[in-house]
Amino acid sequence: MSSPSTPLWPAPVATGPVRATVPLPGSKSVTNRALLLAALADGPGTVRLALRSRDSDLMADALRALGATMVPSGESASSLDWTITPGPVTAGAHIDVGLAGTVMRFVPPMAALADGEVSFDGDPHARKRPMGVILGALRALGAEVTGDALPFTVRGPLAGGEVTLDASGSSQFLSGLLLAGARFPKGVTIRHEGPPVPSQPHIRMTVQMLREYGVRVDDSERDVWRVEPGPIAARDFTVEPDLSNAAPFLSAAMVTGGTVVIPGWPDETTQPGDQLRQLLADMGAAVERTPEGLAVTGTGRISGIEADLRDVAELTPTIAALAALADSPSRISGVAHIRGHETDRLAALVTEINRLGGDANETEDGLEIRPRPLTGGVFRSYADHRMATAGAVIGLAVPGIEVEDIATTGKTLPEFASMWARMLEEDR
Numbered sequence: 001m002s003s004p005s006t007p008l009w010p011a012p013v014a015t016g017p018v019r020a021t022v023p024l025p026g027s028k029s030v031t032n033r034a035l036l037l038a039a040l041a042d043g044p045g046t047v048r049l050a051l052r053s054r055d056s057d058l059m060a061d062a063l064r065a066l067g068a069t070m071v072p073s074g075e076s077a078s079s080l081d082w083t084i085t086p087g088p089v090t091a092g093a094h095i096d097v098g099l100a101g102t103v104m105r106f107v108p109p110m111a112a113l114a115d116g117e118v119s120f121d122g123d124p125h126a127r128k129r130p131m132g133v134i135l136g137a138l139r140a141l142g143a144e145v146t147g148d149a150l151p152f153t154v155r156g157p158l159a160g161g162e163v164t165l166d167a168s169g170s171s172q173f174l175s176g177l178l179l180a181g182a183r184f185p186k187g188v189t190i191r192h193e194g195p196p197v198p199s200q201p202h203i204r205m206t207v208q209m210l211r212e213y214g215v216r217v218d219d220s221e222r223d224v225w226r227v228e229p230g231p232i233a234a235r236d237f238t239v240e241p242d243l244s245n246a247a248p249f250l251s252a253a254m255v256t257g258g259t260v261v262i263p264g265w266p267d268e269t270t271q272p273g274d275q276l277r278q279l280l281a282d283m284g285a286a287v288e289r290t291p292e293g294l295a296v297t298g299t300g301r302i303s304g305i306e307a308d309l310r311d312v313a314e315l316t317p318t319i320a321a322l323a324a325l326a327d328s329p330s331r332i333s334g335v336a337h338i339r340g341h342e343t344d345r346l347a348a349l350v351t352e353i354n355r356l357g358g359d360a361n362e363t364e365d366g367l368e369i370r371p372r373p374l375t376g377g378v379f380r381s382y383a384d385h386r387m388a389t390a391g392a393v394i395g396l397a398v399p400g401i402e403v404e405d406i407a408t409t410g411k412t413l414p415e416f417a418s419m420w421a422r423m424l425e426e427d428r
Contacts, residue, residue: 245413309332
């Protein structure tokens, strides 16, 4: 239950079809990779249109603590440009990871370049998130690590080399090692042994960005990644819009039978959110590219779906929200690993959908959702930004939904509540 002091946000009910254009700020996944690569480069560079959010602020603070000079410019409510001058990676820092998976998994390998100790801690729930795989890998590569979860310390320098790990719990374990691997004296070779690695598009994003920064990466062998030692080239980099954050806005078109346009949708991208185009079409939307951007139009019905979301697990809360409003059952699979995300997302979704009168249950690796009429009530967010936006989607169609702590969306989309309001008001 929500405590009396927990702020509740009355989710707006749509009074008609939404017809809106919704510009999105930069991708958090791209922003945090670009910031880290720029801080490890061989000279100054600029990251343009970087996302301003709690996760990206935590990354910038971490890189500054480890010796990089970070100068912001062109600031707006949701984006800014960073001019970054790398420095020697310095020991003695204390890194606050908040609840940011990219900070807690990407920064420790960089910290292991320092000749001394760096300590890490974060939000209370962050202490429950899996960290043992990447910390064990750092030990195997020559770093001294105390602890297997937050809080922990890392002491370098490490030599690099070859390591075998099971990255089936999170693709971030791989990406963290890959991003810093060129700076290890021996480079790094990573072999994955275990169930399939989830979120493969995020690994492809990491590899592509490394190559754009001049790093030699060989991923030609299945489940093996080799990064050659060498410099990371200084460059200027522009961040794409965050396609995963488009999910609730595009869903609003489906729920209301309206049209939402996302400008600047890239023709080619490694962002997993690009799969929204097919997923929403499979659930009944009309999806097309227009000169103005990607347009999604609701057709008056939402169809249930059977979908393996292993590669796009961050979309699960939004797809589940649509499934709860659909006209036929849905089954989502391949997402067992999201039990270790900001919260146990599978348990949270089942609890909150059923609390509103729905019929959802967990499977071994996903969810089954059978639509039933929903009623108003509190939709808890569990300090999870994607749970909060899922509640907003359901609230479009169900009067009386109150989303707990909508401000948690500040993790990746600080202006969510005001953007949601503008979307609903745009065509009035």
